[in-house]
Amino acid sequence: MKLIIFITISAIIVLFSSIFNARKAALPLTLMALLIGLGMVFQYNCQCDGSFYRSIVDEATYRNMISFTRFSALFSGVMLVASILIITLSANSIKPIFDHYRSDIYGLMLFSLCGAFILVSYQHLVMLFLGIEILSIPLYILAGSRKNELASNEAAFKYFLMGSFTTGVLLFGIALIYGATGSFDLNALMTYCHVGQISTMFKVGMIMVLAGMSFKIGLVPFHFWSPDVYSGSPSVVTAFMATVVKTSVFGATYILFSKVFGVNSGWTDTLAVIAAATMFVGNLTATQQSGFKRMMAYSSIAHAGYLLIAMVSPDLASGKAVILYMAAYSLATIGAFAVMMAVRRCTGSDDINNFNGLGKSNPVLATALTIAMMSLAGIPLTAGFISKYYLFTIGWSGYSTLIILAIINSAISVYYYFKPVIAMWFKPSTSDIEIKTDTSLNIVLWVCVIGIIAVGVYPDLILAFAD
Amino acid sequence: MNTTSSYFPIVMQTLVAGGFVGLVLTLTHLLGPSRKNKTKDANFECGVESDGDARVRFSIKYFMTAILFVLFDVEVIFFYPYAVNFKELGGEGFLAVLMFVSFFLIGFFYVLKKGALEWDK
Numbered sequence: 001m002k003l004i005i006f007i008t009i010s011a012i013i014v015l016f017s018s019i020f021n022a023r024k025a026a027l028p029l030t031l032m033a034l035l036i037g038l039g040m041v042f043q044y045n046c047q048c049d050g051s052f053y054r055s056i057v058d059e060a061t062y063r064n065m066i067s068f069t070r071f072s073a074l075f076s077g078v079m080l081v082a083s084i085l086i087i088t089l090s091a092n093s094i095k096p097i098f099d100h101y102r103s104d105i106y107g108l109m110l111f112s113l114c115g116a117f118i119l120v121s122y123q124h125l126v127m128l129f130l131g132i133e134i135l136s137i138p139l140y141i142l143a144g145s146r147k148n149e150l151a152s153n154e155a156a157f158k159y160f161l162m163g164s165f166t167t168g169v170l171l172f173g174i175a176l177i178y179g180a181t182g183s184f185d186l187n188a189l190m191t192y193c194h195v196g197q198i199s200t201m202f203k204v205g206m207i208m209v210l211a212g213m214s215f216k217i218g219l220v221p222f223h224f225w226s227p228d229v230y231s232g233s234p235s236v237v238t239a240f241m242a243t244v245v246k247t248s249v250f251g252a253t254y255i256l257f258s259k260v261f262g263v264n265s266g267w268t269d270t271l272a273v274i275a276a277a278t279m280f281v282g283n284l285t286a287t288q289q290s291g292f293k294r295m296m297a298y299s300s301i302a303h304a305g306y307l308l309i310a311m312v313s314p315d316l317a318s319g320k321a322v323i324l325y326m327a328a329y330s331l332a333t334i335g336a337f338a339v340m341m342a343v344r345r346c347t348g349s350d351d352i353n354n355f356n357g358l359g360k361s362n363p364v365l366a367t368a369l370t371i372a373m374m375s376l377a378g379i380p381l382t383a384g385f386i387s388k389y390y391l392f393t394i395g396w397s398g399y400s401t402l403i404i405l406a407i408i409n410s411a412i413s414v415y416y417y418f419k420p421v422i423a424m425w426f427k428p429s430t431s432d433i434e435i436k437t438d439t440s441l442n443i444v445l446w447v448c449v450i451g452i453i454a455v456g457v458y459p460d461l462i463l464a465f466a467d
Numbered sequence: 468m469n470t471t472s473s474y475f476p477i478v479m480q481t482l483v484a485g486g487f488v489g490l491v492l493t494l495t496h497l498l499g500p501s502r503k504n505k506t507k508d509a510n511f512e513c514g515v516e517s518d519g520d521a522r523v524r525f526s527i528k529y530f531m532t533a534i535l536f537v538l539f540d541v542e543v544i545f546f547y548p549y550a551v552n553f554k555e556l557g558g559e560g561f562l563a564v565l566m567f568v569s570f571f572l573i574g575f576f577y578v579l580k581k582g583a584l585e586w587d588k
Contacts, residue, residue, distance in 0.1 A: 012573060019580040 001057065001068055003040050003076065004117050007033060011110030018103035026103035030087055030110060038080045044073040045465055052319055052466075053259060055123075064185055065124045072121035074323045074466055075251040079116050082243040082330040083109065085447060089334070090236040091440035093341050105145055108138035109240060116248035120255070125174045125184040128252060132170065132216065135248060136163050139241065143233040155232025162215065162225050170212025176205030190260045198266075206267060209256065216249040217304045220277040230297035235344065238293060239337040242300045243330040250307055254322060258311055268312045272402050275312065278305030279409040287416045292340045292350040295416060296333065299376060302413060303329050306388065306406055309395040320466045321390040327462050328375060328383035328455060335372035335448030338441055339365050346435045355420045357429025365435060366424040368445045375452045377417040378410050383455035390459075531583050542571050 010033030017026045047056050048070040055067035087106065094102055115134030122128045140163065144156025178184055180202035181192045192202070215222040230238045261267060282302030289295040307325060310318040340350055342365060347354040359366040375384035388410065392403050437445075455461055510517050549556070549564050556563075578584065 015577065016573075019577065 001062060001066055001121075003037055003044075003068075004066075004114050006040065007037055007110055007114050007117065011107050011114065014103055014110060015107035016103075018100075023099070023103055026106050027087070027091055030106040031084060033110065034080055034084045034087065038077065038084070041073050041077045041080060044068065045070060045077070048073065059123060062123075064187075065127050066118065066121050067123040068121045070466070071251070071255070071319055072117070075120040075247060075326070076117050077465070078323060078327050078330060079113065079120075079244045079247050081327075082247070082334060083113055083240070085331075085334045085444050086236060086239050086243070088440050089239070089338055089341065089444045092438045093236060093345065093441070094234075101145060105142065105236075108142050112136075112138040112142070112240070113244065116244055119248040120251035122252065122255070123186050125177065125186075125189075128256070129167075129171055129174060131252065132167060132212070132249070135245060136167065136216070139163075139237075139245065142237045142240070143229055145237065146234050149232075151232035152234065153232075155229045158225055158232075159229045166212050166215035166222065169208050173205045173208025173210075173212060176201050176208065178205075180205060186255075186260050190262070193260065193262050203266075206261065207270075210253075210267070210270075213249060213253045213256075214274070217246055217253065218301050219274055219304055219308070220281045220301070223278070223281065223301045226301060227294050227297040230300070231291060231293040231350075235293070235337055235341045238296075239334055242296065242333050242337075246300065246304065247326045247330065250304070250322065250326070254311060254319065258318065268398075271308055272312050272399050275305050275308035276402060276405050278302065278308065279406060280305075283409045283412045283416075287412065289416070290352055292343075292352055292355075292420065295352070295419075296336060296340075299413070299417070300333070302409065303376075305409070306391060309391050309399070309402060309406060312402070313395050313398045315394070317390075318394050320463060321387070321394050323466060324383075324455075324459060324462050325387040325391055328387040328452070331448045331451045331455070332372045332375035332382075332384055335368055335445060335452065336376070338444050338448065339369040339372070342435055342437050342441055346433050347431065352420050352423055353430060355423040356427040357424070358435060359425040361429060362435045362437070364442075365437065365445070368449050369424065370421050371449050371452055373417040373421050375456070377414045379414075381453065381456050383452045383459075386456050386459045528586060535578060535583065539571070539575070542568075 010029065014026050014029050014033070017023060017029060044056055048054070051069075052071050053069050055069055056073075057068065059067045087109065090105075094105070112135050115131050115136070115138075118127055118131035119135060122131055140156055140160040143159050144152050146152035174184075177189065180199045181189055183189060183192075192198075211222060215225070218226040230241065233241065257267060257271070279302050282298050282300075282305055286295050286298035286302065289298060303325075307322060310322045310325070343354050343358070344350045355369075358369075371382065375382035378384045378388045392406060395403050395406075545567065546564075549560070552560070
């Protein structure tokens with residue numbers, strides 16, 4: 001809770017830095033706020049005892065609206081690290097003409113992050129709705145933050161229209177759940193789901209809530225917005241959407257479905273079907289893409305499908321697996337986006353052909369992208385492999401067919417993840433534009449690469465926090 | 468009580484309401500006189516001759532002022548319930564409202580400094 005207040009206040013301060021002609025201070029202020037936030041999360045995590053879902057502060061302090069648990073602390077930690085990397089990445093990547101809005105962009109990102117924190121620590125369905133709104137509304141603006149570019153405007157408009165519509169569906173679902181149980185409180189809902197008959201109204205509400213959440217995560221059949229929005233938005237915002245937003249809404253869905261609704265309310269089969277469909281649609285469509293950002297958009301859809309495996313087997317270990325997976329996925333995605341941004345800045349587009357010959361002209365960038373792609377594909381000795389391994393072993397006992405489908409999908413994904421890798425190392429360069437990098441981009445790349453390998457070799461680096 | 472048949476009156480009412488509207492519209496269409504000419508078919512605009520298109524571009528400043536007005540107007544709406552319960556809410560309520568107002572003031576300050584209300588700039 002203190003974390004949410006702190007980040008809100010720092011967001012306001014960052015927003016105001018442009019008024020007082022201190023626009024240059026926006027970046028260091030944002031980074032400082034995020035680092036202090038990370039420190040607070042560490043402190044929360046130390047205060048926790050064994051239980052994953054026990055609130056750190058007495059729940060009555062915040063009138064049963066929010067319960068900041070170890071689960072929320074870990075999710076917030078992953079999101080904070082991802083935000084720190086993304087904001088460092090943005091230091092030199094915001095075009096000079098948009099530099100005027102720099103403080104606004106950071107302020108909106110911080111506001112969005114507040115919504116993300118609420119989403120992983122809500123205790124009341126109204127807070128879930130508020131969290132989704134606080135997360136989304138800044139994102140609609142961020143998606144269109146390149147005011148003069150048509151693609152960016154289109155992305156913002158599509159995201160806003162569809163997003164507000166699905167938020168309406170989500171709210172309707174919450175209303176139906178309230179109608180069936182008479183309570184918004186998660187504990188009351190948990191009792192309702194575990195004792196006695198579940199009414200049809202509740203089930204309809206559950207499906208509508210699932211639809212609303214699926215839109216935000218990008219699950220099939222609610223994924224159609226994500227390629228357009230991801231490719232139209234500025235790269236920094238896309239990286240933010242693919243990592244922080246996905247992590248937080250997935251955390252919210254995990255809390256609601258695994259912890260509250262529980263297995264016996266009969267939604268696991270639905271989710272297993274959605275998981276399989278999401279993996280196949282994401283991976284098969286990704287193979288057809290020629291633009292790097294669109295490919296990453298479909299890749300993120302596919303990864304949401306893998307993550308659903310953790311939801312159909314809700315035990316304590318699956319929560320840990322989700323956090324490990326999210327950390328691995330975020331590191332690899334941010335690393336890949338960093339390389340893409342360097343290439344795009346120098347060549348003007350994110351087409352995979354533009355990666356041709358990068359292995360010769362800039363081997364550091366090429367190696368970093370190769371490691372990130374290997375992690376996303378799940379090749380051993382990377383974080384992506386170990387997190388997939390954890391996820392699949394957890395799902396194996398209940399849904400072995402789903403795991404087999406997931407493994408087939410991992411094999412498919414190797415095809416498109418290795419497209420840029422092959423382009424970089426084995427294809428001759430088509431142009432003589434030199435791909436330059438800068439310090440902040442290099443720092444992010446090194447952190448991502450070292451993180452991917454370190455977690456891949458020694459996953460306890462992250463799992464230790466969860467024990 | 469809570470069976471399908473208890474909703475029967477609602478179904479009847481819907482049918483009657485819809486049927487009445489449909490019937491009247493059809494009847495006026497069939498029975499009423501219909502004279503069509505250019506003047507008759509023109510859009511009615513308070514008796515004044517219509518001019519140009521409805522989709523004209525107008526300055527964003529109108530929109531900015533209007534949307535900011537709505538924002539601060541809604542703020543005032545929250546004051547009414549507070550004013551009614553002023554005594555019961557006491558010091559804690561006052562602090563809560565003060566916080567609410569200060570958030571709005573921060574926003575107002577931001578808007579002013581960003582120059583959103585400067586008309587001729």
